[in-house]
Amino acid sequence: MTDDELQQQRREKWHLDGRPVRTFEEASAFIESTGFSLMYPLPQPVLVPTFIGAWAGSDEKLPTWQHAYSDPRAQDATDLMVRLLRNHTAYEANLFDDNNAFLLSASVFPFFYALVGERNPKQLPKAGARSEYSQLACDAFEVLQKHGPITKQRLKETLGGGISVLALDRALGELWSKLRITRVDYQAKEGASWDVLYRWSPDAVREGASLSVGESLSALITRYLDCVIAADQQELESFFGNFVPRSRVKETVNTLVGARELEFARVGNRTLIQITPAKPAIAVPAQPVSRVKS
Numbered sequence: 001m002t003d004d005e006l007q008q009q010r011r012e013k014w015h016l017d018g019r020p021v022r023t024f025e026e027a028s029a030f031i032e033s034t035g036f037s038l039m040y041p042l043p044q045p046v047l048v049p050t051f052i053g054a055w056a057g058s059d060e061k062l063p064t065w066q067h068a069y070s071d072p073r074a075q076d077a078t079d080l081m082v083r084l085l086r087n088h089t090a091y092e093a094n095l096f097d098d099n100n101a102f103l104l105s106a107s108v109f110p111f112f113y114a115l116v117g118e119r120n121p122k123q124l125p126k127a128g129a130r131s132e133y134s135q136l137a138c139d140a141f142e143v144l145q146k147h148g149p150i151t152k153q154r155l156k157e158t159l160g161g162g163i164s165v166l167a168l169d170r171a172l173g174e175l176w177s178k179l180r181i182t183r184v185d186y187q188a189k190e191g192a193s194w195d196v197l198y199r200w201s202p203d204a205v206r207e208g209a210s211l212s213v214g215e216s217l218s219a220l221i222t223r224y225l226d227c228v229i230a231a232d233q234q235e236l237e238s239f240f241g242n243f244v245p246r247s248r249v250k251e252t253v254n255t256l257v258g259a260r261e262l263e264f265a266r267v268g269n270r271t272l273i274q275i276t277p278a279k280p281a282i283a284v285p286a287q288p289v290s291r292v293k294s
Contacts (some may be wrong), residue, residue: 001086003268009229014049020057027080030054031090036109036221039101040065047228047235052077065100082186094128094176095242108223113208116214116243117179121205148195149184217252230272
């Protein structure tokens with residue numbers, strides 16, 4: 001495979017080849033095929049498709065989230081993305097940026113949850129010196145658990161005490177980063193509505209909480225390589241290092257290579273890792289049927 005062939009295969013899979021994704025059915029097929037997608041490109045590029053790119057059918061002059069407000073393509077793409085979330089066809093995480101949705105397909109999400117989410121999602125988080133949660137995050141979770149789904153403004157009013165929007169956003173980010181909560185809807189006038197994830201999608205949370213870390217990371221690496229066609233070790237560690245230790249990524253890749261589920265391939269001047277192609281079935285010649293003389 002050459003570099004040009006690799007890029008062409010990615011463009012086709014990511015719908016950057018002039019075939020825009022516009023209908024719900026097309027968007028569902030796109031997210032299921034790729035498994036992963038950012039809503040908008042990042043200033044520091046990450047090797048993953050973007051939903052806005054698939055909607056546009058091109059990667060030319062795509063807006064970042066900071067400039068999405070002035071791009072007419074962004075609202076239509078967001079409306080389509082929200083439909084995927086409402087139907088549980090896609091799930092959203094704040095892996096890279098709270099303002100830039102990281103989307104996962106329904107089939108991929110339980111594996112991601114196993115690595116990032118809480119094993120006992122109904123248990124109230126506790127604040128403390130060693131806790132990942134602030135007291136405001138714990139209070140917000142309790143309100144969402146009792147009254148969700150609820151808009152951020154209504155949540156702010158319920159918590160009371162003159163809480164600033166910035167402080168509430170930070171608290172919601174703490175809960176969202178551990179998949180305690182999720183945005184379940186969006187209305188132009190009221191903004192996003194939030195709910196506890198285990199209530200909004202109990203089956204996916206239950207499945208994710210029952211999966212092992214090793215099994216889930218192996219599955220995600222394989223799906224990621226299917227998404228990007230092929231990647232080098234640094235690209236794999238750069239992507240997965242956002243939510244698991246890089247040493248664990250390297251160890252899992254070596255295990256999958258040893259099991260011959262992944263293999264090294266020469267692409268241009270680089271050695272990349274790809275899914276081991278399935279071996280073609282060997283046709284067995286039909287045996288002649290003997291005829292019995294009468």
